[in-house]
Amino acid sequence: xxxxxxxxxxxxxxxxxxxxxxxxxxxxxxxxxxxxxxxxxxxxxxxxxxxxxxxxxxxxxxxxxxxxxxxxxxxxxxxxxxxxxxxxxxxxxxxxxxxxxxxxxxxxxxxxxxxxxxxxxxxxxxxxxxxxxxxxxxxxxxxxxxxxxxxxxxxxxxx
Amino acid sequence: xxxxxxxxxxxxxxxxxxxxxxxxxxxxxxxxxxxxxxxxxxxxxxxxxxxxxxxxxxxxxxxxxxxxxxxxxxxxxxxxxxxxxxxxxxxxxxxxxxxxxxxxxxxxxxxxxxxxxxxxxxxxxxxxxxxxxxxxxxxxxxxxxxxxxxxxxxxxxxxxxxxxxxxxxxxxxxxxxxxxxxxxxxxxxxxxxxxxxxxxxxxxxxxxxxxxxxxxxxxxxxxxxxxxxxxxxxxxxxxxxxxxxxxxxxxxxxxxxxxxxxxxxxxxxxxxxxxxxxxxxxxxxxxxxxxxxxxxxxxxxxxxxxxxxxxxxxxxxxxxxxxxxxxxxxxxxxxxxxxxxxxxxxxxxxxxxxxxxxxxxxxxxxxxxxxxxxxxxxxxxxxxxxxxxxxxxxxxxxxxxxxxxxxxxxxxxxxxxxxxxxxxxxxxxxxxxxxxxxxxxxxxxxxxxxxxxxxxxxxxxxxxxxxxxxxxxxxxxxx
Numbered sequence: 165x166x167x168x169x170x171x172x173x174x175x176x177x178x179x180x181x182x183x184x185x186x187x188x189x190x191x192x193x194x195x196x197x198x199x200x201x202x203x204x205x206x207x208x209x210x211x212x213x214x215x216x217x218x219x220x221x222x223x224x225x226x227x228x229x230x231x232x233x234x235x236x237x238x239x240x241x242x243x244x245x246x247x248x249x250x251x252x253x254x255x256x257x258x259x260x261x262x263x264x265x266x267x268x269x270x271x272x273x274x275x276x277x278x279x280x281x282x283x284x285x286x287x288x289x290x291x292x293x294x295x296x297x298x299x300x301x302x303x304x305x306x307x308x309x310x311x312x313x314x315x316x317x318x319x320x321x322x323x
Numbered sequence: 324x325x326x327x328x329x330x331x332x333x334x335x336x337x338x339x340x341x342x343x344x345x346x347x348x349x350x351x352x353x354x355x356x357x358x359x360x361x362x363x364x365x366x367x368x369x370x371x372x373x374x375x376x377x378x379x380x381x382x383x384x385x386x387x388x389x390x391x392x393x394x395x396x397x398x399x400x401x402x403x404x405x406x407x408x409x410x411x412x413x414x415x416x417x418x419x420x421x422x423x424x425x426x427x428x429x430x431x432x433x434x435x436x437x438x439x440x441x442x443x444x445x446x447x448x449x450x451x452x453x454x455x456x457x458x459x460x461x462x463x464x465x466x467x468x469x470x471x472x473x474x475x476x477x478x479x480x481x482x483x484x485x486x487x488x489x490x491x492x493x494x495x496x497x498x499x500x501x502x503x504x505x506x507x508x509x510x511x512x513x514x515x516x517x518x519x520x521x522x523x524x525x526x527x528x529x530x531x532x533x534x535x536x537x538x539x540x541x542x543x544x545x546x547x548x549x550x551x552x553x554x555x556x557x558x559x560x561x562x563x564x565x566x567x568x569x570x571x572x573x574x575x576x577x578x579x580x581x582x583x584x585x586x587x588x589x590x591x592x593x594x595x596x597x598x599x600x601x602x603x604x605x606x607x608x609x610x611x612x613x614x615x616x617x618x619x620x621x622x623x624x625x626x627x628x629x630x631x632x633x634x635x636x637x638x639x640x641x642x643x644x645x646x647x648x649x650x651x652x653x654x655x656x657x658x659x660x661x662x663x664x665x666x667x668x669x670x671x672x673x674x675x676x677x678x679x680x681x682x683x684x685x686x687x688x689x690x691x692x693x694x695x696x697x698x699x700x701x702x703x704x705x706x707x708x709x710x711x712x713x714x715x716x717x718x719x720x721x722x723x724x725x726x727x728x729x730x731x732x733x734x735x736x737x738x739x740x741x742x743x744x745x746x747x748x749x750x751x752x753x754x755x756x757x758x759x760x761x762x763x764x765x766x767x768x769x770x771x772x773x774x775x776x777x778x779x780x781x782x783x784x785x786x787x788x789x790x791x792x793x794x795x796x797x798x799x800x801x802x
Contacts, residue, residue: 184337184801187368187401190455196498196525216780218594220686223654224662227626251419251589252781255559256618258531259568263620264628275415276426281373283339283366283799285428302761302799305726308662309694313725 185297186212189278191246191271194258204269205293206242209321211314212291213245214273214284217256222288225306226264232315233268239322243268248279248287292317338365338800343431343440347791350771355791358383360431360440364395365800373399377411379475381440388439392475395446406453411446414464416491417521420537420555420579421506423587424468427780429797432471433787439474443784445585448483461492468585485510485582491519499524505540508581516540517581533559537579553578555588555609568620579609587782591616593632593650594778598717598735599682599704600668602775603675605646606783608638614646627655644673662688672706675741680706684717694725713739729756735773742775762801768793 190200204210213229215222226245233243247257247270254274261270273279282291282299292301301317303310343360359382367374377395381388397410413424423445430443449466467483475482486509493502502521507514519537526532538554559572574591590607591614614636621629632650637643648670655663668682684702691697698721705714714737721731735750737743752770759765774788 184335185368194531195528196495196500196523196531198495218596218780220596220664248780250425250781251415251417251423251587252592253594254418255533255561255572255589256570256620259561259563259570259618260620261568262529262563263566263568263622265566265622275413277413279428280413280426281366283337283364283801285339285341285797285799287428299801302801303726304758304764305729307723307726307729308688308690308696309723309725312694 184282184299186210186282186291186293186299187297189281191273191278194261194270194272199269199271201244201297204242204244205297206240206295208240208295209242209318210293211241211243211318212282212293213243214248214279214287214289214291215245216247216249216287217253217260218249219287221306223264225288225310226266228306228311228314230265230267232311232318235315236318236322241318241322245270246273246278247271248273248276248284250274250276290314292321294321334367334369336365336367336800338363340364340798340800341429341431341442341795342798343793343795345789345791345793347789347793349435350788350790356384358440362394362442371401373397373401375399375410377442379442381474383438383440385438388437388474388476390439390475394442394475404455406455407450408452409450411448412451412466413444413446414451414462416464416489416504416506417502417519417535417537418533418557418589419587420535420557420589421504421517421519421581421586422464422468422487422489423585425780425782427782430779430784432474432784434472434474434785435787437474437476439476441471441474443471443782445469445471447487458495459492460494461490464489464491468582470583472583485585487582487585493521497524504537508585510582515581529563531561533557539578555579557589566622566624570616570618572616574615575613576607576609577611590781590783592634592636592646593618593648594781595650595668597666597682597684597686597702599684599702599715600650600666601778602715603670603672603677603680603682603704604776604778604783605634605636605648605672605674606776607636608640611639613637625656627653629653638674645671646673647671660690676708677706678708680704686719688723696723697721698723698731708740711740713737715739727758730754733770737773762799764797766793766795766797 188202190198193199249257286304288306290303291299294300340363345358347355361380363378365376375397379394380391395411400407416422426444431440432443433440447466447468451464453462465488467486473482489506491504493500500523504519506517518540521535523533535557554577556575562569572591576588592605595601616634619631630652634648636646650668652666665685670680682704686700689697700719702717716736718734723729732753736747738747750771750773752772754768756766769792771790774786777786
């Protein structure tokens, strides 16, 4: 009995120490193509941005994410925008994204399946994911001054 | 140890927790009291399997409102081609015309009748199975959608009165998607059958469309659509040329409220982030509503943006009600440093007896140091009701240090006769949000908060007034 309890404790310790991984998923992009995480992820790092058109901090972050994408793409960093607009506003995602000239792929998570699977509980949420799919950094919200924090964190993990 | 390491490499335990303590009450309460709400979500992943459980609890001195419930649980198997879920899950068919489930992040709902608090979501308890193969997707859904009006203190039969069985299949070819769906609705007394067809896709890189048509099969006739007593038609067209974007949508809904409201056709009314406008929204009437929404976006070379929205909703319940709104927003940077958003809005809202409703406002983030900013907000609204003019105003003064620390002082005033009996009422409150570390954030509110209709993530609901202190701790369970 003692052995079982010790073994259970060890397994549980192992479990709670394991960082959450992003498992491969498939969503439609704004061009109506099916795109998978494995196909879009960065060689070294992937920054996933969960956003919605009605969320003002989310739209404020977009030009900054474009800038980060330009600066770090050649260093093996990809950005994936996962839009979580519901049926009420999802039709605006395509024209809005094109008008904002979003340079990275934008996927549509209309059922919030990926958002729920990755425990995203606020907009915007940025997840920094390593090449093995492990979530290594999480950032919620976006205000002035956050761009430098995001770049610093990415560069820290690129070293 | 070896076993632990082996499991560690493949299994994950993750989750989140929201704990909220309130001391105070509604303005109508005779005395202040304490309440405590907590929602713990735990997910366990092992290879293709996932198990999830949600423990929700609420404690209050008010009799009959306390509970500790395992409010959600689910098991999921997912492979490249199959996905099977059992327990509680979220699923939407098309754009929500037949079935819509949702979860509003961080929203805790309280109803004036029950005075119990619970998480704001509408899930389905049952099972679903999905199959994907190349360009073909199909899903089957069976279960009982949640009627979120009733808190977890109520019995299963009341909260999950509706029962559905639905099949949806779609096929993609050359960037075009055709989808068909059939749904059986049953509530123990009534049985109805609905069908839906969707056609969507991209005509070119710059033009896309979406159409959806659903009807009650019991009165369906291929020869005469006019015999349909209940139907929903939705269409949307999107255009994008360089920095210009356009979204145009049309709706025509007749007697299309399914069960206790398990469906939610697109409202085609803009969801505003500005408080006076968010509160003034038109709530969709799926029993009888036609209308449209047009939204235009333009991004200037300096990355400032212009947004224009026009929406129309006509409800005919013997008397004709016409809601119409025009909204214009300009979002720009001053000296490439300070972010300014300004808007002007004009609306006619006969449901609320509001005529010539004009709203204006400006939100600004003034960057003061590298990572700090001062925030100022001012919103003003004026409208006419039965020959009298009323005003709503909002003032916000805030400070932010990155996303780590955010402080806001909020003042609202109103002389709306639907809200205050006479004179002008002032609501004054302050809130602090502090990110303790990467997994924990604390939010504190103190003062008086104005309630009313609110829309969040596409769903509108009623928020109650509150006076007192509220402390919320958000935790992410992850190393």
